[in-house]
Amino acid sequence: MRPITRPVAALSAVAALLALAGCAEKADAGDDAIRVTATDTACETSRTEIAAGHLELAVENKGSKVTEVYVLYPDDRIVTERENIGAGTKANITAEIQPGAYEIACKPGMKGDGIRQKLTVTGGKAAKRDPRLDEAVAAYRTYVREQAEETLPKAEAFTEAVKAGDLAAARKAYAPSRIGWERTEPVAESFGDIDPKVDVREDGLEEGQDPEKDWTGWHRLERSLWKDGKITDRDKQLADRLLADLTDWQRRVGTAQITPTSMANGAKELLDEVATGKVTGEEERYSHTDLVDFKANVEGAEKAYTLLRATAEKNDAALVKRLDAAFADLDKKVDAYRDGPGSHDFRAYDTVREADRKKLSDAVNALAEPLSKLAAAVVGK
Structure with missing residues (x-):
């Protein structure tokens, strides 16, 4: 959020x-x-x-x-x-x-x-719909469910480490527990009530909310693990709450309303997530695991695009050519910061120089502009 x-x-x-x-x-x-x-x-x-x-x-x-x-x-x-x-x-x-x-x-x-x-x-x-779009929606729905199902055991490993008071284990499990969520966040946000419980940052709280009483989710625990450097009894309660909320997400995600245009718009929203949170270093301001989220957002956007690509190419081949090139360039730039084979193995973002952040930002901008036109291309507008 x-x-x-x-x-x-x-x-x-x-x-x-x-x-x-x-x-x-x-x-x-x-x-x-x-x-x-x-x-x-x-x-x-x-x-x-x-x-x-x-x-x-x-x-x-x-x-x-x-x-x-x-x-x-x-x-x-x-x-x-x-x-x-x-x-x-x-x-x-x-x-x-x-x-x-x-x-x-x-x-x-x-x-x-x-x-x-x-x-x-x-x-x-x-409206007449290309039959391939129905196949795309079905495939994307399966993808979203898989991401939610794969997230739960990783979230459980994270929350169990918090409840055990194991600071090192909790820090290690934090970023992997967020990948499936970050890949499919627009679908989770479509429910309205889940995202504020699990993924809000302190400066995203509504007016009148008390950070000590009303702030829950990953980023509240992130602050304890990295800024405070300790795990309190309150954190252990929040860990149980996080797992319960993510379990609710996993149960409900199969009922989400998904259309070809919601997939296309969701891909653009994921790039907006990168532009306004990850590139700036704000999303993971204590753990500096922004590049893990960054990559997951891009992967989620690219999945939706890939499923819609055939129809979009039929309606706007020039746009698809631009998107193919922009995704490839952004993938290459992000992957340059890997420091291991795992999906969460990236450098800490506070070690990335401002000049290099600018290059990442430029690549995001180059993709965001044509991606904003994907929904129109999908419906042939």
């Missing part, structure tokens, strides 16, 4: 990334798009009713704060989202939507429940 308050040293880099991301999506939206104008105090939409099928949002952030825009089911599950829309920038969001009642939410400052507008989706003609 991405917080807003960031260390001063990282602000300029993040601002540049967000500005680039916004500038990359200024292509004109279709005539049937819903125009969303977001400010610090309002979320205005040009339409409140559309026919089922393809949904396109043309978002413009006219506020002074970074914002995010969601389309939500009545129970607050996420249909689609776009985070980190910088002040003064635009973003186009493409998704698939069924008949029903929904809400469009703008979250200035990326905090709280957001400013909401009702959206009614009426019965419409189902």
Whole structure:
């Protein structure tokens, strides 16, 4: 989960990334798009009713704060989202939507429940879908389930080490326990309630939450293991809580709403995770295991892209050529920091020089821009 308050040293880099991301999506939206104008105090939409099928949002952030825009089911599950829309920038969001009642939410400052507008989706003609996309969704659903199932024993090893008071073992087990989550985080975030329990950082807590009472999950334990250098009775309780929440995630992940466009948008969200947390060194600020998360995010994005690639190539071969090259370049740059054969064997991020971080950042930017167009290519828009 991405917080807003960031260390001063990282602000300029993040601002540049967000500005680039916004500038990359200024292509004109279709005539049937819903125009969303977001400010610090309002979320205005040009339409409140559309026919089922393809949904396109043309978002413009006219506020002074970074914002995010969601389309939500009545129970607050996420249909689609776009985070980190910088002040003064635009973003186009493409998704698939069924008949029903929904809400469009703008979250200035990326905090709280957001400013909401009702959206009614009426019965419409189902959009024609390439049969390969159904196969892609089925394969991706299997992948997500596998990642959750593989995470649980690793999380159990981590939490058992914490409960045993074994600082060294807990530190060793921490990063591996997060890989499956980081590969599939957009699916977990679609439920709305799990991510804040397991992956929030202290500066991502909502206003009024007490870090000592309300902060739970991996990063709370990360602080104890590396910054405090000790394991308390409270940490042992938090370990049990983390495992219970991850078990809940594993049980529920098979029920997630997955569509070809949610896969494509999720891949872009994973690159946003890299740009706003991993490249800056904020995600794992105590353990400095950011490169493990970085690689997992990229792997998850690449998995979704690979499954969608055939259809995207049919509709936009030039885009696929760019994506192939950008993924290959980013993979090569990240893998240069491996220090062992395991999926978690990477250098500590605090040993990576600023100049080298810039190279990683540039490679992320080179991939993020074309990846933002994948959803539109998948549906042939």
